Amino acid sequence: MAKARLMDQPADFEKLGIDPNKVQTWEDDRRDTDIPGTSEVWYFDAILDDGSKAVFYFHPKSPYKLQEAGDHPDIGIFITSPEGETYGQQIIDYPAEESYFGKEKCDVKVGPHSVVGDFKDYEIHIDPVADVAADLHFHALVKPFRQGNTGIITLGDNDEYHYTDLSVVKNQVTGTLTYNGETHEVTGSGYHDHQWVNISPIVAWHHWLWGHLYTENYTVLIYDFVAAKQFDYQQIPFFGVMDNKTGEVIFQTDGNFTHETELTLQPEIKKHFPKTSKYTFANADGETVTFTTEWHQELEVRNMYWGATDEVRAQYDKMGIQPGYMRYFAKGTLSFEEDGQQVTESGDMIYEYNYGGKEDPEAHV
Structure with missing residues (x-):
């Protein structure tokens, strides 16, 4: 690969x-x-x-x-x-x-x-x-x-x-x-x-989750890329936490993390999307941050595969993809330990889930 x-x-x-x-x-x-x-x-x-x-x-x-x-x-x-x-x-x-x-x-x-x-x-x-x-x-x-x-x-x-x-x-x-x-x-x-x-993103990626969260004291960016099958479904997340008081980046992942999801079927796109996504970023220096998002409302549904013409769908089939896109209103929660105290803050967020590839249990959905 x-x-x-x-x-x-x-x-x-x-x-x-x-x-x-x-x-x-x-x-x-x-x-x-x-x-x-x-x-x-x-x-x-x-x-x-x-x-x-x-x-x-x-x-x-x-x-x-x-x-x-x-x-x-x-x-x-x-x-x-x-x-x-x-x-x-x-x-x-x-x-x-x-x-x-x-x-x-x-x-x-x-x-x-x-x-x-x-x-x-x-x-x-x-x-x-x-x-x-x-x-x-x-x-x-x-x-x-x-x-x-x-x-x-x-x-x-x-x-x-x-x-x-x-x-x-x-x-x-x-x-x-x-x-x-x-x-x-x-x-x-x-x-x-x-x-x-x-x-092209439909060539590069099987899917991604992108969003940002503002809480009272922190700002969070997540951009979880999962590469297409030809790139062995490699998962490369961007994740950073910024302090609202100083503006400084106080945490970014070094690539060591675990990812858990609860999936639910999206009936128009006919694929299972995460209802909840939980990321635990555990850096080599001992810093650990947990980020969870759970969507509550579908804001946008782009049924790009099943809603396409037969001709366009045939082109997608030739490429081995089934593109669909979702935008959600969600609740995000950030949790980490600071100075011996557990910090947990939540807020509303909007995130997108661009899901171009076919369903595959190896693809980290």
Whole structure:
């Protein structure tokens, strides 16, 4: 089997030019090229105090044009009102000559829209488009998180493929959102990540669970990747805990963990998804953290296999996959020992479960 691994060795830091002890602003700049097969995204979401929600993303290359050479930039913007109405558009294309992707920090311009930031503060500007607009300021409340101090997984016998996640998990959000003909002053909490990859997720992964949790004193990121069968179902979790008071990363897994689930059948997708997922991360230095999530509501069901046309389903069959996607509203609980005392904190969270592979008892679902 081909391998999958986290880049966390001294030779990896040297190859990448990364300081394992300090995140530098250039790490949030353009990290990939425009050759066919590459994909990159700067992603932001916000949950606002008035009950509204917003999602923004910027691509140098549209997801629908990944196999083409050159840049094909787009943005996506979704705003959900407190009443639950959604405004915006998933893909809005712009010419490459009207776009810019800087090489010193997050400095992105797609048509008239932009985001500029340095891991501490980000300014997002969305010109009026698709009946929405936004001007938001994200101020980081925690330090950036990169698993293994690179945030990069490589796949293949010679590390020929990469899949990444570099995140600022908790931010204070202020500014304005415009939708339904009105401009609203908003405040709340937000999340940012930056990903760059050169392999399709349906080729790389059997499934993943991704989410973040805010409790009174801590912020948690989990991104549990399980590689596709060709990569021997290798399970590589990203897991970090940040202190809300200091913003520091106080724990990240060293890869030693156990994982227990209680499964339940999702009738539309016709596969068993975890109802509860319990992770016990036990590092070699003796630190142990337990994280449990249990979903209470299905927020989104993407029945990508059984809902496809016969022609598309035949293509999936040829690839040996049965893709389906779930987004849940859940309760997350964090537990660990600090200064001889047991700390347990819980909170509401939204997490996604992207399940591309076929059911297999060896696949760590």
